[in-house]
Amino acid sequence: MRIVDLHDRLEGAYLALPIHGDGGKLMLRTGTRLTRNLIRTLRSRGYIKVVVKKPLISDLEPDHPISFQTRVQTETALEEATSKLLAGKPPDLKQVLEAVDAIIAELWSNSRMSSGIVSIQSYDRNTYTHSISVCVLSISIGHCYGWPLQKLRQLGTAALLHDIGKVLIPLDLLNKPGPLTAEEYALMRTHCEKGWKLLSECLNASGYIASGALEHHERLDGSGYPRGLTGDSISEVGKITAVADVYDAMTADRPHRKAIFPDAVYAHMIQYKDVLFDGAAVDALFSKVALYPTGTFLSLWGGYIAVVTAQDPRSNLRPFVRIVGGPGIAKPIDVSLYSRPDIRINFLLNDYVPDGHRMIGGNLQDVVSDSDT
Numbered sequence: 001m002r003i004v005d006l007h008d009r010l011e012g013a014y015l016a017l018p019i020h021g022d023g024g025k026l027m028l029r030t031g032t033r034l035t036r037n038l039i040r041t042l043r044s045r046g047y048i049k050v051v052v053k054k055p056l057i058s059d060l061e062p063d064h065p066i067s068f069q070t071r072v073q074t075e076t077a078l079e080e081a082t083s084k085l086l087a088g089k090p091p092d093l094k095q096v097l098e099a100v101d102a103i104i105a106e107l108w109s110n111s112r113m114s115s116g117i118v119s120i121q122s123y124d125r126n127t128y129t130h131s132i133s134v135c136v137l138s139i140s141i142g143h144c145y146g147w148p149l150q151k152l153r154q155l156g157t158a159a160l161l162h163d164i165g166k167v168l169i170p171l172d173l174l175n176k177p178g179p180l181t182a183e184e185y186a187l188m189r190t191h192c193e194k195g196w197k198l199l200s201e202c203l204n205a206s207g208y209i210a211s212g213a214l215e216h217h218e219r220l221d222g223s224g225y226p227r228g229l230t231g232d233s234i235s236e237v238g239k240i241t242a243v244a245d246v247y248d249a250m251t252a253d254r255p256h257r258k259a260i261f262p263d264a265v266y267a268h269m270i271q272y273k274d275v276l277f278d279g280a281a282v283d284a285l286f287s288k289v290a291l292y293p294t295g296t297f298l299s300l301w302g303g304y305i306a307v308v309t310a311q312d313p314r315s316n317l318r319p320f321v322r323i324v325g326g327p328g329i330a331k332p333i334d335v336s337l338y339s340r341p342d343i344r345i346n347f348l349l350n351d352y353v354p355d356g357h358r359m360i361g362g363n364l365q366d367v368v369s370d371s372d373t
């Protein structure tokens, strides 16, 4: 399998994983052949990446932080909470808490709690994907801090509901493809206070949970909003959800720009560690996330091309890879980058092969011929 950008040149490729819509409804099954119409339909619905079958790398398991079932359970809880709020009725937080418990239970029992967390948006996207992703990433940070279960539950709930104030922002503004005007931006920023009010007044949530909604756009140097808080005047939950929110937002496609690779986001957030973002939360996050997600292609020094085959719990910077092309490579070679510190990674290849790279070997042709798709 291979995770690739969804574009027209994928016509004829076969899905290695099914695609689901809102509420977990199955849209396309595994094995579906992508047609031009299907690709356009998916793009128009906001899908940005798909996992396609590749003969040479068909044995790879993508990084799933949580199961499909738990994602659907969480989406349903958020959907019901949202529709009740929109109808002016107080939603029951019990369902949301149960979803958070399910996420924690899975992360707890999953070896990926220790490494290889990926943004859910890297392979799926719908209305609630960002909130679920921020929840998963925040819990991972809290787990790294060694927090007890009860504290992780509160953090997870705060993170899952951090953007709940957006239910009171007009939909056409939320979905506006172009840049926002100053007025629109000011209105958009009100989602923090709106969320805090909803949580503390309508939902009767604790101050801790409500502060996630209020403070996830605050920055340590005071440049954030809504209150321009600095340093430790920002709550712990505000600091953690801010780091998880920025990481997830940067690694997702936006109407005006493409998704930024995890390794580039890492460089950005390390640069602003202790300036904008809480240093401990940044370090904790990047000890957990997969900087090179399974199924993505890497350019290695020396002109080699490799695909990430699995995460290595020893280091999220040095995954297991399969070298599929480059000087003297006649057949694919599986390598542990952790055990081979001499092999250096240039950068992540999304959907192209740089000019001048030579792929060798008859059965590699399949990878070569569409590695620029």
Ligand SMILES: [Fe+2]
Pocket (backbone or CB within 6 Å): 162, 163, 191, 216, 217
């Ligand atoms: Fe937000």
